[in-house]
Amino acid sequence: xxxxxVDLQQLSxxxxxxxNFIVFICMLIQAIPYCIAMNLQSxxxxxxxxxxxxxxxxxxxxxxxxxxxxxxxxxxTGIYDKFKIKYIYIVGLVIAGLSFASYGLAQNSxxxxxxxxxxxxxxxxxxxxxxxxxxxxxxxxEGRGTALGIALxxxxxxxxxxxxxxxxxLDNVGWRQTYIYLGIAMIVIGVPLALAFVRxxxxxxxxxxxxxxxxxxxxxxxxxxxxxDKENNKNGIFWMFCLGSLxxxxxxxxxxxxxxxxxxxxxxxxxxxxxxxxxxxxSCLVGNVAGGKLFDKLGSFMPMVLSGVATIASLAIMAxxxxxSAIGFLVPVLAGLTIYTITSxxxxxxSDVFGTKDGTIKMAKVGMFxxxxxxxxxxxxxxxxxxxxxxxxxIAFIVIGVVGYALNLIAQIKSKKMFARK
Numbered sequence: 013x014x015x016x017x018v019d020l021q022q023l024s025x026x027x028x029x030x031x032n033f034i035v036f037i038c039m040l041i042q043a044i045p046y047c048i049a050m051n052l053q054s055x056x057x058x059x060x061x062x063x064x065x066x067x068x069x070x071x072x073x074x075x076x077x078x079x080x081x082x083x084x085x086x087x088x089t090g091i092y093d094k095f096k097i098k099y100i101y102i103v104g105l106v107i108a109g110l111s112f113a114s115y116g117l118a119q120n121s122x123x124x125x126x127x128x129x130x131x132x133x134x135x136x137x138x139x140x141x142x143x144x145x146x147x148x149x150x151x152x153x154e155g156r157g158t159a160l161g162i163a164l165x166x167x168x169x170x171x172x173x174x175x176x177x178x179x180x181x182l183d184n185v186g187w188r189q190t191y192i193y194l195g196i197a198m199i200v201i202g203v204p205l206a207l208a209f210v211r212x213x214x215x216x217x218x219x220x221x222x223x224x225x226x227x228x229x230x231x232x233x234x235x236x237x238x239x240x241d242k243e244n245n246k247n248g249i250f251w252m253f254c255l256g257s258l259x260x261x262x263x264x265x266x267x268x269x270x271x272x273x274x275x276x277x278x279x280x281x282x283x284x285x286x287x288x289x290x291x292x293x294x295s296c297l298v299g300n301v302a303g304g305k306l307f308d309k310l311g312s313f314m315p316m317v318l319s320g321v322a323t324i325a326s327l328a329i330m331a332x333x334x335x336x337s338a339i340g341f342l343v344p345v346l347a348g349l350t351i352y353t354i355t356s357x358x359x360x361x362x363s364d365v366f367g368t369k370d371g372t373i374k375m376a377k378v379g380m381f382x383x384x385x386x387x388x389x390x391x392x393x394x395x396x397x398x399x400x401x402x403x404x405x406x407i408a409f410i411v412i413g414v415v416g417y418a419l420n421l422i423a424q425i426k427s428k429k430m431f432a433r434k
Contacts, residue, residue, distance in 0.1 A: 031213065034146070035162050037210065038143055038147075038166070041166070044198070044201050044202065045138065045201060046139050048112065048194045049131055050167070060187050065124075070121040077126075078128040079387035081132045081133045082132070082140070082383035083383075085379055088141060092145055096212075097145070097146060097210060097211060101142055102203055104138035105199060106134070109199035110199070111129075112195035113196060116188040144372075146210070146212070149212045152218060157304040158307075159304065161305065161307075161355075164355045165296075167300075168351075237368055238366045238431060239366065240369055241374065244370070249427050250423070252419050253378070255419055256419030258381040258382070258384055259413070260319075260353070260413055260417050260420055261384075261385025261389060262409060262413065263324070263417075264353050266327070266389045266390070266409050268292075268354075269389065269390040270394075271288070271326070271344050272289060272292070272344070277402060278337070280336065291341060291344045295345050295347070295348020299349040300352055303351070303353075307352070307361075311364060315352065319357075322350045323417075326347055327407075329342055329343050330343055331402065358375065358379045359375060362374040362375045367431070
């Protein structure tokens with residue numbers, strides 16, 4: 013009996029090392045291929061629009077075009093039962109890399125939007141759906157939120173070293189060659205990582221931890237199956253949750269994308285803006301990791317309450333802060349610390365709130381609403397602030413955010429009561 017206990021402990025340690033290594037590999041893929049695909053377009057906007065190939069307004073439409081593939085997420089989920097995750101990753105990386113490189117060949121707005129569409133298709137296959145599915149398989153019990161947060165933090169880490177590289181490439185080879193080089197880098201770096209390391213765990217590699225320390229009696233949150241996808245489609249609480257997610261995304265993404273532009277209008281100097289940008293990057297890194305841990309330890313409700321308070325506070329500061337006031341630095345801090353709302357949140361919450369049964373499809377449907385809110389938010393904020401002024405726009409986004417968070421939280425409470433009766 014004692015020998016069996018020792019064997020189980022050794023197996024558990026080996027399993028921990030393997031799954032922690034998988035998280036590290038996923039973080040690398042987020043840091044380079046994902047960061048290239050999703051985080052560097054802001055650096056490209058000015059040189060591309062100045063070239064006359066695409067206007068500034070036309071360039072911002074890329075974010076909307078890139079959202080369209082997300083609408084097909086529920087139909088894509090079936091591939092995880094038919095193909096190895098390794099090959100799904102590889103196909104996604106190749107599609108995204110070639111599509112990103114094709115920006116460098118684009119001659120008009122239509123070609124740019126086609127490139128954006130297929131870049132997003134590839135990104136869905138190696139991150140949008142695949143990363144949460146991977147983490148759910150390797151972390152079936154405690155730790156899924158933390159693992160997601162650490163892996164997603166790779167995107168923030170990638171910004172640290174990729175942003176200066178992009179600036180240097182733009183200065184030396186121009187935007188067309190920069191797109192092509194970065195697209196090739198996505199494939200050259202991402203495909204070998206996926207080919208060598210990405211996989212689902214074997215049955216013997218899954219060890220359920222009953223306590224992190226000897227004699228520990230701390231209760232863990234219990235997972236539950238919930239409704240099937242077909243049953244869930246008739247569940248009004250689920251759609252309330254989705255609508256809330258859409259609306260809260262307007263507020264969250266509005267803050268994260270408009271924080272620096274608003275600080276410019278509030279009289280921040282170039283040095284202050286540089287500091288604010290760095291603060292935002294560090295806060296995003298902390299927010300991704302800490303947010304994942306919050307989801308693991310507290311479930312979905314309290315992290316979303318904290319997110320709501322921080323987001324509303326940020327919008328209020330943006331609306332009413334005095335010119336050049338140091339209180340403006342709180343906006344990038346709060347925006348970064350609550351970044352988990354739109355990174356780990358849509359991957360973790362659907363199965364946590366509505367059950368693990370058909371969890372991938374639930375995640376895909378919730379993700380559609382997150383994506384729609386995220387894609388429209390920045391454009392809506394810019395249009396409204398131009399017509400109504402910054403203060404009125406911020407107040408409008410506060411109202412939208414309050415309604416969104418309220419719907420999200422009420423849906424969580426109702427769902428908990430519904431499944432508690434079953």
